[in-house]
Amino acid sequence: MTSYDLLIVGAGALGTFHALQAAQAGLRVLLLEKDRYPIGATVRNFGQVVPSGLAGRWFDYGRRSLDIYRTIQQETDITVRANGTIYIASDPDEWTLANELHDRYQRLGYGSELLTKAQCLDKYPSLQPNYVVGGLFFPDELSVEPEQMIHRLIAYSQRKYGIDYRPGSVVIDCQPNSSGAVVTLSNREHFQAKRVLICGGHEVRLLFPDVLANAGLVVSKLQMLLAEPVAGLRLPGNILTGLSIRRYEAFQECPSYANLTAQYPEHLIELKKWGIHILFKQAVDGSIIVGDSHEYAEATQAEDLGYHTQDFINDLMLAEARRIVTFPLTIRKTWAGFYSQTKAEIFEHAIDPAIQLITGIGGKGMSSSAGYAEQNIKQWFG
Structure with a gap:
């Protein structure tokens, strides 16, 4: 059974930026996406990176996200345009x-x-x-092309940082064990990881539905x-x-x-x-x-x-x-x-020390996911 430092379920902006930040920190990362390519909120929006509209810590994450987008754009074209x-x-x-x-x-x-x-x-x-x-x-604010950005970001993450990306992988189970957690796909394939992060967007019925049903989402x-x-x-x-x-x-x-x-x-x-x-x-x-x-x-x-x-x-x-x-x-x-x-800004829930659920980021994902992910990876892995 293949083992990873971090396994992420969901390859939208939230999941992919966590994968990128972890890989940049030298971790071995597996990114799973249930569809052949992301089709959720990450590609069905304006592609506006606008921290100016955010409040509290999300403004701070958004401000940092601008720097992260610019840094990546200097290395490869992920469709970032600096038109304000x-x-x-x-x-x-x-x-x-x-x-x-x-x-x-x-x-x-x-x-x-x-x-x-x-x-x-x-x-x-x-x-x-x-x-x-x-x-x-x-x-200083940015625009991206929403139907293209995430695909280019994933490709960049694979090419430069060796992220293992597997689209068309439907996760049906995730259980803690002595080494972290084991994830099971619908084809019965298993993966071991020290930590699992689930960023399933508005999908609330595949994994831990009892928790998500009571999350106020x-x-x-x-x-x-x-x-x-x-x-x-x-x-x-x-x-x-x-x-x-x-x-x-x-x-x-x-x-x-x-x-x-x-x-x-x-x-x-x-x-x-x-x-x-x-x-x-x-x-x-x-x-x-x-x-x-x-x-x-x-x-x-x-x-x-x-x-x-x-x-x-x-x-x-x-x-x-x-x-x-x-x-x-x-x-x-x-x-x-x-x-x-969710009314609580975002839903963050530890199923187990090795399994974290994050969803309910609302309309803040494109503007703030990069900075938010950076903070989380530093907190989890040092």
């Missing part, structure tokens, strides 16, 4: 929050710039002038759209809007946030009901990702959300998007993404 992030405020209340967050990040030494309406329209001429009050720009279903390229259009970086200011954790820590929630504008109430906040990210081929919405169900009842997209939610998003930008939005495809989250 902007939040477009659409009314005075949102602009107040943007100013307060700017002041906070100035004190923390995290680079940000307040842009006037004229500066926003100069930098992003495709914005509707009557939407824009001002902008908060983060020049909720699955969020997101609807997203891909618009056709527009000749001559350039949308640099990550473009977030007033609804993002009203939603993201970092703004919720600002002094004026309570006033914002008490005075929700009438035209945004239906959007709030479906968890909609409008973001734009242009892919390298010129197509534009637009979204997203949020519907919720208990993790053990995720099927209730369905795997279809609802046209009326897409229509709500498109109507608001057209209120924000001037270019035509011709939709090429739509899709639903799913991720698990």
Whole structure:
């Protein structure tokens, strides 16, 4: 039976960054993925690395993640683009929050710039002038191509650090033993490891379902759209809007946030009901990702959300998007993404000293997994 220092179940961003950090520390690592390639939340998102929207320790992990992404990109192309992030405020209340967050990040030494309406329209001429009050720009933040990044990161980890990656490996059992833990696949193959980390995303029924059923996990279903390229259009970086200011954790820590929630504008109430906040990210081929919405169900009842997209939610998003930008939005495809989250920021649970469950990272994975994984590997292995 082959033995490893660390065996990781799940090759999304969370699992793969743990594998990379462990391998960089000289450990022998096995990374298992139940599908032929990752198809979960890691590839069904905007590909925006935006620590600016995070709060608490997740901002710190996100800030460190920026450095990790840049370091890897210097060695191999994992699709990282350094075009920054902007939040477009659409009314005075949102602009107040943007100013307060700017002041906070100035004190923390995290680079940000307040842009006037004229500066926003100069930098992003495709914005509707009557939407824009001002902008908060983060020049150091990054974009990646979500359908490509994880594959390139895994390949880099294999090539440089010798990670043993085995897709199409369905783990059906994990049991502690005197040497750590033994993992069993559906084909009855066994692996021994000193430590096992399970990063199964919103899958809660294969391994330790009794623990996960009582973890307070909720699955969020997101609807997203891909618009056709527009000749001559350039949308640099990550473009977030007033609804993002009203939603993201970092703004919720600002002094004026309570006033914002008490005075929700009438035209945004239906959007709030479906968890909609409008973001734009242009892919390298010129197509534009637009979204997203949020519907919720208990993790053990995720099927209730369905795997279809609802046209009326897409229509709500498109109507608001057209209120924000001037270019035509011709939709090429739509899709639903799913991720698990918990009120406790993340679910971290030791089944045994050798077996750790980590899931429920919510929408923070792309922005903060790299820094979070680095901290965990240092803590576990020294």
